[in-house]
Amino acid sequence: MTDAFTVTDAFTVIAALLTLGLAGLSVRHRQKKPAGDPNLVRTATELKQDLTALRRVTTRRVWTAAAVEDAHHDIWAATGPWLGLARSRRDRTDSPADRARWDAWISALTPPERFGTRSHADVCVLTGRAQDMLRALRQTLPPCPSVGMVAAEIERRIRSGGLPPGARVSRVSLAKDLRVPGEHVDLALTDLAARGLMEVSAGSWATVTSTDLGSGHRPGAYSRQAVTAGRAGAGTA
Numbered sequence: 229m230t231d232a233f234t235v236t237d238a239f240t241v242i243a244a245l246l247t248l249g250l251a252g253l254s255v256r257h258r259q260k261k262p263a264g265d266p267n268l269v270r271t272a273t274e275l276k277q278d279l280t281a282l283r284r285v286t287t288r289r290v291w292t293a294a295a296v297e298d299a300h301h302d303i304w305a306a307t308g309p310w311l312g313l314a315r316s317r318r319d320r321t322d323s324p325a326d327r328a329r330w331d332a333w334i335s336a337l338t339p340p341e342r343f344g345t346r347s348h349a350d351v352c353v354l355t356g357r358a359q360d361m362l363r364a365l366r367q368t369l370p371p372c373p374s375v376g377m378v379a380a381e382i383e384r385r386i387r388s389g390g391l392p393p394g395a396r397v398s399r400v401s402l403a404k405d406l407r408v409p410g411e412h413v414d415l416a417l418t419d420l421a422a423r424g425l426m427e428v429s430a431g432s433w434a435t436v437t438s439t440d441l442g443s444g445h446r447p448g449a450y451s452r453q454a455v456t457a458g459r460a461g462a463g464t465a
């Protein structure tokens with residue numbers, strides 16, 4: 229009887245300890261994550277608000293000349309405060325392809341000195357560019373790695389033999405593996421393609437073409453592909 233009672237008692241103690249341990253884990257999991265940098269949180273919130281405002285720009289039903297002009301001013305009002313940050317991103321980037329897309333956005337979204345003849349189609353195009361730029365600003369908030377860092381990691385895999393010549397690389401899988409925005413992978417692949425290390429197709433794949441790090445630059449590669457790469461994830465906020 230004594231032995232049986234002792235074993236039962238031991239199981240009771242173990243069960244109690246397990247219950248307390250699981251309860252502790254549950255409490256820790258329910259605890260709120262520590263708040264991030266207030267400035268970054270505020271910037272992300274304001275960018276989201278301006279993206280919402282841009283979505284309303286093209287909802288007009290009647291597009292008179294005055295409506296077209298008003299829409300352009302709405303776009304410039306939403307993007308104007310962010311052009312300084314966009315220029316900072318451009319000046320600090322370590323990627324030629326990334327610099328090209330920032331240049332394109334800044335040029336397109338800087339208000340002209342005179343408002344010429346424009347159409348509803350112009351509004352749609354400019355709205356798309358504005359949304360692309362603001363999304364890119366959100367995605368590049370710290371601690372997001374730079375495009376150059378992403379390119380360096382892909383290059384490291386090429387040099388180590390992890391991605392041999394002829395290997396096909398899924399852009400989507402690579403973005404998930406590296407835990408970076410898809411646009412960063414597209415821009416990094418554009419940089420590597422300009423150096424002759426990759427061949428970027430119109431679909432979701434890229435192919436390793438060489439491990440020769442001395443390959444020359446392909447003229448025009450950045451200007452043709454950078455803005456397209458910047459729009460690859462336009463559906464994500």
